């Protein structure tokens with residue numbers, strides 16, 4: 379979908395040009411605290427096991443990309459990471475707290491430190507953009523209306539959507555919906571940000587602008603980010619580390635500088651296959667741009 383500004387509003391353009399990626403080194407990250415720890419996690423839906431012995435950690439300020447073929451377990455893992463699955467003591471720790479053993483109030487406290495943007499933006503179509511962005515504040519805080527308005531305005535500015543708060547989601551382009559859902563995810567200044575397929579359905583230019591936004595957020599908020607994606611370009615552009623799932627198991631979890639040299643055939647197959655999958659047919663692309 380192309381980035382169409384809504385009528386009668388001037389959209390602040392995402393600054394053009396490549397964002398210079400200042401990746402923290404492996405040693406720098408190793409010196410920082412672990413903010414996400416997954417310890418030998420198994421998961422089954424009924425009798426069908428879909429996650430096998432998953433162990434993983436993410437350091438403060440790190441961007442972790444989770445990739446893998448369809449049905450490999452990425453979303454199931456993400457749901458465990460954000461506390462949407464039944465609690466399993468000792469399996470998932472966020473910011474040093476074991477999600478599986480927290481009391482309801484402690485869980486609520488932890489949820490305030492986590493921002494999540496699910497696939498397709500998931501904005502409520504019946505509320506305007508600002509109301510959508512304010513939702514976590516309404517659910518998790520007792521702030522007054524004026525304070526919530528100010529916070530929503532600031533976050534819309536951060537994602538380059540100043541002045542779009544009064545619009546309904548249907549008036550936004552695909553990229554703007556994604557940015558609005560990121561504004562909602564960061565409204566509480568979370569320490570951890572989880573994004574599910576942020577670039578799905580976006581054309582390459584809009585997707586690249588979204589990557590730049592994620593990098594800027596990491597720099598500005600020292601936030602740790604976990605991104606589930608099929609977008610290999612984005613993974614290599616903004617990720618510090620890529621974790622590849624295959625049939626519910628971790629095949630590799632490596633720095634972006636080294637994973638291309640991984641000798642495992644399935645890792646190579648997945649990286650190459652995904653590169654092919656996102657190859658853009660120029661005629662198709664032009665059609666999308668022109669709406670033809």
Ligand SMILES: Nc1ncnc2c1ncn2[C@@H]1O[C@H](COP(=O)(O)OP(=O)(O)OP(=O)(O)O)[C@@H](O)[C@H]1O
Pocket residue numbers: 423428446447448449450451452453454455
């Ligand atoms: N609620 C559920 N009940 C039963 N099976 C499920 C459920 N959710 C997912 N599965 C199954 O678990 C496996 C892993 O699914 P999951 O959605 O985690 O994979 P994924 O890697 O995110 O896939 P995709 O890239 O297609 O979104 C799949 O075989 C899927 O059919």
